[in-house]
Amino acid sequence: MGSVMVARINTVAFEGIRARLVEVQCALSPGLPSFSIVGLPDKAVSEARERVRAALSAMSVALPPRKIVINLSPADIPKEGSHFDLPIAMALLAEAGILAREDIADVVALGELALDGTLLPVVGALPAALAAAEKDMSMFCPRDCGAEAAWIGATKVHAATSLAAVLQHFTGQSPLAVAEPGKVTIETTIKDLRDVKGQERAKRALEIAAAGRHHLLLVGPPGSGKSMLAARLPGILPPMSPAEALETSMIHSVSGLLEGGGISQDRPYRAPHHTASMAAIVGGGRGAKPGEISLAHNGVLFMDEFPEFSRQVLETLRQPLETGDVTVARANAHVRYPSRFLLIAAANPCKCGHLTDPNRACNRAPLCGDDYMQRISGPLLDRFDMRVEVPPVTFQDLDLPANGEPSQTVAQRVMVARAIQADRYVGLNGVTTNADIEGKTLTEYASPDQDGRDTLLKASERFGLSARGYHRVLRVARTIADLAGAPDVTRKHVAEALSFRLVSHRETVG
Structure with missing residues (x-):
């Protein structure tokens, strides 16, 4: 028996803000015509079968009358979202011989397909582009996601309006330009x-x-x-x-x-x-x-x-x-x-x-x-x-x-x-502001002079400041000194920090 050929392309699954690469594998094998997706897909991924089928039909491409299996590897992590549509369709086109397998092997693709083959925007284009850049791969996504993904300048991002446009790019009929990053937005209605x-x-x-x-x-x-x-x-x-x-x-x-x-x-x-x-x-x-x-x-x-x-x-x-x-x-x-x-x-x-x-x-x-x-x-x-x-x-x-x-x-x-x-x-x-300092760093940079220390100790004993409260007063005092341009924390900085800590409602000792 001949070995089953497999077309491969990459996409991503999201774990928090991290995009993890997922290999989309497509195999056509003898048997009753069927179309199955395996690899822990959710409902949206499973429904990709009908969207892909309709999008290919709109391009006058019929699915071969064979057993079609799409595997999302690794199979043990959950796959969620509609962005798997585009890579599944591209893997199918490669397996059917319409796209060259080697052309898509180093590609990361994501995008949702409308029934007419139009590419719809999806979430997560920015972390997906970062994952592509880390593996030195190019990326294909919907046009509305191109400006976002292009912010990761280490990878080429091609943004297409439809599945047909992606196909025309690889066949050389109409190559897609590399997407440009979007503009830096600036808030102009700042409240004074x-x-x-x-x-x-x-x-x-x-x-x-x-x-x-x-x-x-x-x-x-x-x-x-x-x-x-x-x-x-x-x-x-x-x-x-x-x-x-x-x-x-x-x-x-x-x-x-x-x-x-x-x-x-x-x-x-x-x-x-x-x-x-x-x-x-x-x-x-x-x-x-x-x-x-x-x-x-x-x-x-x-x-x-x-x-x-x-x-x-x-x-x-x-x-x-x-x-x-x-x-x-x-x-x-x-x-x-x-x-x-x-x-x-x-x-x-x-x-x-x-x-x-x-x-x-x-x-x-x-x-x-x-x-x-x-x-x-x-x-x-x-x-x-x-x-x-x-x-x-x-x-x-x-x-x-x-x-x-x-x-x-x-x-x-x-x-x-x-x-x-x-x-x-x-x-x-991980330390950029005074609120982040602790331990030795707090002692080194926020310790007050002797008068300031005496003031803080007296207030701590009188009002029952917790250890956390004590350290927070030191951090605030350090910030007050920075606003004044003072290199050292003094009694007046500590006194002002205490005034913002000890208010009429209850102080805690927890």
Whole structure:
């Protein structure tokens, strides 16, 4: 008996933001006509049979009346998504002798086929291009994915409108041009910090949070400007470095959020509603997709009405806040997503929101405030570097002209402080801001002078600061010193950092 010939082409399966190469093998063998796909395909992959059959029929190509077997190797990892359509169709064309087997052996292909053979966009083109570049392979994808995939300049990306266009490329009838990377998108509607009237202390806290990537909790009555302040934080953050932009864009790519193929250097700003599920916040669901904490990677996660989130959702934030990543565990896989974000949380002081207003407080004060803030556990509250009370804005303040500092001025100071930190921590893996330092690095760079140490020790003993709280004060003090251009942390830096830690609501010892 003659050996069965096999056509081979490559595509990818996604494990988090990593694209793992998958070999698509096609074999035609004697037997009753059939078309089967093996190798742990999901429903979308299994349905590729009908899409491929219809697309080939639209090109006047009939499937041979033989037994067709498509194997997705390695067979032990799950295959999910419609992007397997194009490589399956190309492998079939090669096995039928319409394409040369050797022409597609070093190709990575992905794309969904419409019934008329048109190629539809799919998610994950950016990490797929990175996987192709690592193996020195070329890539074929839908036209709408070409600009995104072309950002990985180490591989040739050909973007086609249809399966027929791919076939014409390989037969030499109409070669496809190499795709060009999309434009860097720039946010032009930055909200200005100058619009916020009053709230000077909260603005100062926002600047410190931006400079050192410190988590911030804003507590104040309704209408005091908490959401308004948080919305202006992206305007004072420095743009992402190319490495940060690429990593963040890969997360957005597998989530289908990259628009127009452009990579943005603006830091992401995510503001989920308090009714969001745990899978929506942390990640999971079908395909173990990234959640809001990963979509906010290298940017800002704003959680308004913080105590209104479910207790289960809030507690799942504790580990990502410490480690900067999250692992979504499933029965057949453990998927890791980076989630190094700046958390800004806003809360009312109590259920009615007017605990601090003697004219409007309910008759359960102060118990109503204690009960409401108890929804935030001690260990979670301890992970906030700063906590600021945002008082109501007076009518006199509202009547004043907007003469505060514009976001551009504050952003310059933040950028200088970030540059100081980047130079200080060069060579330290995973450390870019003061919020990241720990252990010996924290001791070396954030230890205050003797007066500052005495002040911090006295405050720790009096207010019962936890060890985590103690170290967070040191990090904030280091950032305050950087904003002032001071080489050493002194007593005044420690005192200001403590003032943002010790607020009227409870300090934790957990």
